Amino acid sequence: MEKEVYVPDLNAVQRGLLTRLVEQGLLYGTLLIPSTLIKEIERQAKEGLASGMAALEELTKLRELEMQGLVNIEVVEVKERDVDDAVRKVAKEKNATLVTGDRVQALVATTMGIEVFFAGEYRPAKLKFEEFFDEETMSIHLKEGDVPKAKKGRPGEWEMVPLSNEVLDAATLENMALEIMETARSRRDAYVEVDRPGTTVVQLGKYRIVITRPPLSDGWEITAVRPIAKLSLEDYDLPEKLIRRLEDRAEGILIAGAPGAGKTTFAQALTEYYARKGKVVKTIESPRDMVLPPSVTQYSKEHTSVKELYAILLLSRPDYTIFDEMRTDEDFKLYMDLRMAGIGMVGVVHATTPIDAVQRLIGRVELGMIPSIVDTVIFIDSGSVAKVYELQMTVKLPTGLREADLARPVVEVRDFLTGELEYEIYTWGEQTMVVPVKRVAKRGEEKILAYVYRVLPEATSVEVKDGVVVVTVPKWAGKNVLKKAKKLKKLEDRLGMRIKVKYE
Incomplete structure (x- = not known):
């Protein structure tokens, strides 16, 4: 068999393409590794990036294959600092085949007259971490020094279940992480959203995977989350009044709930509903874990700046933008800026109670602007819509106050239904x-009753109805009521309410 000469690029090494091709007998002969490529891999590994660790592991495996006589490896010294330039130069000078899984690299090299071995998408039958999932599994939690565990059930009704008695070690988790990274860089339905020293976030198909490692965490940890149900808006059995609100009037929506309550699932259903209605819908996600039709463009906040996202959305003018997982001041500012620019916004926020979602706006925006930015709050609990608030601005005397000159702008939060x-x-x-308001009104009513009973202790009942204090007294107490008419008049002035006396 004629010996061939190959030059891999960084993409090929990070994805683990070379060991697979050698083991399958598709790549044989000599591998030329530019020194610049090794230096870049070393830099990434020292910074704690998973991509660098994956590439370093690949080079180690290649040396083991060389010892088995399956391939020869030579390091070529080059002066070029740019990795891609160095790879293409070596391939050109040595008349070698460039091995890559990067389509752009393949096209550039072909244009330069370099022969290319383009390795397409790699999709193993099943990754190791997927073996921990079954139909009821919401997420798996793999921690060094602990047994593997999983959340099983549905939002709001789940339990943590140990999956085996075998304690996981660092080597096992590191191998899983490298396999995940290798696969993520070769599949079109996968994204490496974050790769920083100590942490990596990957969206791999339907799985959202968070990998942490020392020095950030005290050991290797892999958390993988998978939606167990994909619902449409019709599955929530919403009242017709709310459906009309979402279609016609609601343009500043907050979807709130506790972690794991089903907020993103509802946001996904609402996104698809708007898309089916012919609306132009885009999303801002971090990571991009919603499973949506091709008509919906999904943007990652991790791969661009807030300023650029604002410019893109302002120029493309979608009918609705779904902002998943709003956490920082920067996130809320982007939401508010886009809403004030006339774009319909749906934001997903963590909140333990419905009013908490509204309170997250306080301090970030002027009080009078809140109803212009958020007009509807949908609170999700245990996968269902538990509460819907409508926000309105008015000028009034706040509940519980009596002085007319204390009237002021008030944001009213009403139960929408x-x-x-x-x-x-x-x-x-x-x-x-x-x-x-209920608490204030009750407290105020208790005070009114106390005042009335102090003036008319013989009263059998005191009620507040439509701003009128209705006092019921026995017929025999009529003379006492007349004697205390002046006191009752003073009490009316003090309360700012009319007092009506009824006899029984």
């Missing part, structure tokens, strides 16, 4: 108050 006022948000001095 019942119309009941639940919270009022207003400024008091330098503080922003978020006041539960």
